[in-house]
Amino acid sequence: MTEQTALERRVQLWFGPQHPGITGNMAVQAWLEGDTLTSGVTHVGYLHRGFEKLMERRKFIQSFPIVCRICVPEPDTNEWLLAASIEELSGLDKEVPEKARWIRTLFLEMSRLSSMLMVLGGHVGAMGLGTAPNWLITLRDYILDRFEELTGARVYHMYVTYGGVRRDLPEGFAERLEANLQEIESKLPLVDNVIFDSAVFRKRAIGVGVVPEEWVDELGLTGPIVRAMGIARDTRTDYPYEKYGELDIEPMTTTGSDIFARAWMRRLEIAQSIDLIRQILAKMPTEGPYSAKLPNMLTWTIPAGETYVRAEASRGEMGYYVVTDGSDKIRRVHVRGPSYVHGVTLLERLMPGTNIADLSALMVSLQVCPPEIER
């Protein structure tokens, strides 16, 4: 085969930005030989709204409706990170009431749970198996019902604010949430049958998309991807925030570092989340304020300073690097999301040699959230 013919046999294929197999609005430009990728380049920018820049033009309180849009399936980490970073810089963190801290912990864990239920469905959905995703989306909706009841909205909650949260738990909330958890637990064996005990999923997931351990520190990988290699790293236990330090929590791990291991990791963390939510509900005080007394949010200025605050999202470590200059606005904010390293750097490294049919499943297993890449 001459050089000429080899080039002629290469096919360039655009995957996305409008494609049901891609995780959100981004594109992969892939070069194929046969059905195997020789290389791939990611293209982002379809969702760019300049969140970070917008926040430099907003009063502090006005950024909450912005940050939740940085990740659609899991907006709440962003709300908390913004609140926590500004609280640290303003000194308001000392005023956050005990109850608000518990509610926030509950809120963050509910958020992780709902996000993981969704992405677990995505794992098999990307392989063309439709049953489990439908079930899991339903289970996620039970959690969204509770979010709606707690925050007044299903998807963009805008619930955490500086100094606490915006409303108390409604009457009977814990009981209804517990009923939902039991419902989810009762359905999970069914889900296991059609995912982890499915020959199709096992054949297409085991040994596929393996991430080598050496890349972890080189690329800054975090979250389930790392824990699926057997490395016990979790922001909640390594750098406990809010009430995670008072919970009985051990980082979970599995081995294999392939698509299957990452799916199983999420399955384990769903169970862990359910357990944590129960612990939180049991330990949460019933009395007390849910918010600190706030200064006038229209004129609030905070001292100049900078900080980095992090939290464990379902995708991995999220962090906000925030700089203030003593005015009534943020000077600069940088959103460190796991999707950039997982969805751009890592994905581009993993693509060569990957079968085109596995690309969707690979992206889902890296849990890429494009708006978070673009901010």
Next chain:
Amino acid sequence: MSLKYTIAPFSAWLQAVSKPFTVPVTGGPRPGAPRYRGWHINDVEKCIGCGTCSAICQNEAIDMVPVDDPVVGDSGLRPKIDYGRCCWCALCVDVCPSGSLGMSNEYVWADTDADVFRYIPGVDEKPWDDSELGWRREEGFELVDHDRVPMGMLDPDERTQTWAEVVIGYTEEQARVEASRCVDCGLCVAACPAHMHIPDYIGAIRDGDDARAVQIIYDNNAMPEMCGKVCTRRCESVCSIGVQGDPLAIRWLKRYATERFDNLAEVLQPQVERVGEGRTVAVIGGGPSGLTVAYYLAIRGFEVTVHEALPQVGGATFFGIPRYRFPMSSLEKQVDLLKSAGVKFVLNHRVDGDELTRMLAENDAVFMGVGLMKPMALRAPGEDLPGVIPALDMLREQNLGHEVDVGEKVVVVGGGNVAIDASRISRRLGAEVTIAYRRRVVDMPADDEEIEDAEAEGVEIVTQAIPLRVEATEDGKLDFVWGPAEMVQEEEGKRPRPKLIEGVENHLVVDRVIVAIGQGPDLDWLPTEISEKICNKWGYIEVDETGMTAVEGLYAGGDLVNDTADAISAIADGLRAVNGIVDKTRAQHV
């Protein structure tokens, strides 16, 4: 691979005969959660049109649009929501100072016309207007600061031993914190008779630029230190934050800003056109209206002479307001600025009718602001007895530094600020003081804080007490006889009036009866040909929208023109006359 993995997925078929995961939906959309953030609702009666919802909306989805004629305390505007922009974050609801704005739990609304998705909640009728459920403002979660920075005051026991100022004033830090509570709605500007740029100078104080604050203040108030201490502060009564919390301490912030500078002339460099060069204006009466006219005309190049009957200008703020509220040094500082602006003062000089006629002929304009100098008489038997004195005389004597003897026990008749001032002065002179007022405490025209302060200083207030007569006792004291009153509501919407309950007499033996029931104009000195033209039946003066009376070139203002009789209204009258005189001068230039 184990056979298990081939068979297990088929367990999904069991769902064909099991309870489905999905929830069947019948009978229309499922209702939103009790605190769902759906379409807006607004209680337009409660809404004051402050526009804070619009200010906090990061999507600029809220426009304030006119729906009604503005009244004091209500801009006449109401929020109009553009659902092409709204993101249902409900910050507008949580910040709403009046608590009128809310969200229903309705979320389904479809229409082929995109323009209908802009509406004024509460004005444009919607099916969810009466929705019981949805996101509402909740006490305990405030995006504005409801708590005023408390003002330091002398201890009540200490106060009665001294003539020192009762109010201590804000420190720099306190002032910045208090100023930061403002939401910049501007309802106060409309309520202030002089329309001072309140949010602007509060903003300057908040930002630490006190000089700028004073410059803004002096744009339309030449006696701000006085207003900062004793203003009736209508601004605070309409402050949007005051609906659910403490109103901004606008008066104290103005006081703070003006007290920061000893030499105001260094701070103020008014940039105004000197239209009045070569023109002369005479001002009769050195009260707030007259001094306002003098300052703003002087900086515009007019040659202004102020004629004052007393040895010191200031009007009621000099002879009426006690020094513990408005010290002499504050007044002098303001007068010094006028002097530096070139205003001339003729003191101890009472203008008569002939002189007025001459002034009108010799000046381009004459402004008259001589106030209400005639106390209303008790008209009860015994009012001529020695020891029955008008409060105004007593206040004047005290403020002129003359010896005032009120004896050991005093009754003050009346419930206005003058009555409170006379009472608190009497306390400082060592007397036991009782206020006898015909109506209830809530009806008192006096400032609420003044009433509280008086009570704290040991003044006793007897309400619904109608004076019947004063008799001399054998041991040279006065027997003040009063009868109890019942409050009768005769006319809808008006305050109830007291009606004497016949047959009951109460006695209060005192050394002095101080009468502070009100005052009226004293314009007997006016030439008849002028008074006939300018006075109405109550003996007050009427002016047009330029502040001018029916006599060409004669302007008037202050208590004898307006019906509110406070210093800030007098300043507003002065400003009106300034504009009238300046406009007329400019017209003559052309």
Next chain:
Amino acid sequence: MKSFEEILDFAIDNEQKAHDLYMDIAEMATRPGMRQTFLEFAAQEMQHRERLEAIKAGKLPELDQARVETLGLSEHLVDVPVEKDMDYQSALLFAMKAEQRAYDLYAGLAKATDDPNLVTLFEGLAQEELKHKLHFEREYDDVVLGDN
């Protein structure tokens, strides 16, 4: 006095006299605005007169018998003499007292009469005067006693 007409004529004459008195005071008033005040009072008396004439002519229903509750303001205040430098306070006080005297007159006549029809008429006229008095009382309460 016998007939309705005679009594009404008497009352009309009283209003006319009051009107004339106010006109006289207006003529001599020296204080600013007081001329207007008394002219207004006079005009009010003239209106009262016209109202009585209309009743006499049968153009209006009979007098309202409902008892008028006054504030009892003037009773314990001193009498004021008619003077050329009367101020607004004195004018109101004078007017209140005048209306009170008119009331006393009719109320006395009602007591002195046995004819039930005449009693009704006198009492009606008495109440009418009280209405006028209440008008001045309210003005006094608002303007003079603003701070009390």
